[in-house]
Amino acid sequence: MRTDVVETIYRAALKDPNIFLITGDLEHSSAKNFKQNLPDQHINIGMAEQNMIGVAAGLALSGKKVFTISIITFATMRCFEQIRNDICYQNLDVTVIGDGGGFYYSKSGATHNPIEDIAIMRTLPNMKIIAPADSQQARLLTEKIIQSRGPFYLRLGGKVVPAIEELRADGQPEIEMGKGQVIHIGSDVTIFSFGPIIREALTAAEILASCGIRAEIINLHALKPIDRELIEDRFNRRQAIFTLEEHSVIGGLGSAVAEIICPLFHCHRRHSIFKSFGIKDKFTKTVGSRQYLWQINGLTGQQIANQIIASCTCI
Template sequence: MRDTFVKTLIDIAKEDKNVHLITGDLGFGVLKPFWEQLPDQFTNAGIAEQNMTSFAAGLALEGKTVFTYSIGNFPTLRAIEQIRNDCAYHNANVKIVCVGGGFVYGSLGMSHHATEDLSIMRALPDVTVLAPGDLVEAEYATRAIYEHEGTCYLRLGRGGEKRIHDKIDDFQIGKAIKIKDGARVAIFSTGAIFDEAMEAKEILSKDGVNPALYTFPTVKPIDRKTIEECAKKFEFIVTVEEHNVIGGFGSAVSEVMAELAGTKARIIKVGLNDMYSSIVGSQNYLRDVYGMSSSKIVNRIEEIIAKS
């Protein structure tokens, strides 16, 4: 995803000299093509994410479209006051990019596990939050936030994500994408953990369960229409996110469903169960430990169906 983001941003920045990219002293192997081709539109702010964010806000208020870039929690949680006061409050055209959402940097421990970022960023007024599920969504999401006025957050995986789409005909901020139709169960996924959701659907289909599958590249604004339609059509909605179940994607879906009248689906949230990971390991290992691997998703859904 990060390579796709950089390639897309280079194309955008070549056409718009007001686009500026700032890194917090990270990502040089990936960002090198950008600064080599567009040195006057690139700044390394150093390991000073708060300053990076305020600097970005200043540039944005002078007419620039500014992308900040770093890994995990560094461009978000470390600089949350600057995002709130300097960017969001002024509706500044700053696009905050995190590479390594969830357990991408799992072996580096809790400080590098980005598992609260979606909830915190979506709580800020006027901040748009996107978490693409594959390379194609990442490209469209990058272009969408560039065109969108105001402060945005783009949460990326790292690399190696499975491709979902060949193309997307009508990508829109705030619109979910139906991948497969199904019966009884609808699986909603956001971000790079989509590959686990897709594999879970394939396993369930072989077991005689045929869940529908949706990807939500946008967490805020959430696609209320799709949620409302699925809540009436299916018995169960299962949300999948590589994130704390409190305040994140599942909570955003729950907030919509809580306001619906009449008979509606039951919601089940798959994610980190309101805790920090006290262990380290690869992304796939931690997903499995904390119930987010495809096999664990399958077990959860089959148990729910068996009890219904």
């Protein structure tokens, strides 16, 4: 996914000398083209994330379109105040790309496993948050970001098999930034999700179908601004709403959806079920495969299907 994003930026940068890529000591192969062919538009800032964001702001204040990239914990947390004051407060055209969402670096430990990034980025005025679910989406959404104006936070984190774009059932010809995508049709309950863990939602949908529960799966690649209209619509039409995310249960997708639907419980006098599935408020100190870490956090398709079935029997 990182390669897809950087190559998309590279192709745009070939045509636009005002596009810059700043890497934080991640001289991965995806930045090779930049380094070799566009050395004046590429900076390896070294291990200095505060400076990375400050330099990006200075470039953007001079009319440049800047992308910064590093591992999420370094890219967003080490330099949070710089992102807040230098980028968002000044409303600059900078995209902070964070690689390794959730448990992507599943054997690297908690220092490399961001579970709070969306919560903290979501609090920043002017910041827009995009989290593609697979490589194709990453390319398409990066193109949209290039055509737009920042600030953006682009959260990357591995692939989904099969590709989301091939599953889409919303009838739209192409991805529309900010709009949710129906990738599995169902009319009883809706599960909102984003990123690679959405494949577990698809697994859950199959299990639920065998139990007579028709689950709709919606990919929300935009966490901010989020597709409020779609969420409100599904709240009004479904017996239950669920969210699934590879992020803390505090402040991420579940919180964003709750912020929209909680006032509706009162207005519509509804007694719908809402439950968010995410990483509990604790550091995961064991390592293993990504699937294993999902499992110990109760986030596999089977585990969430079980919880959804239990919830629905209460209706």
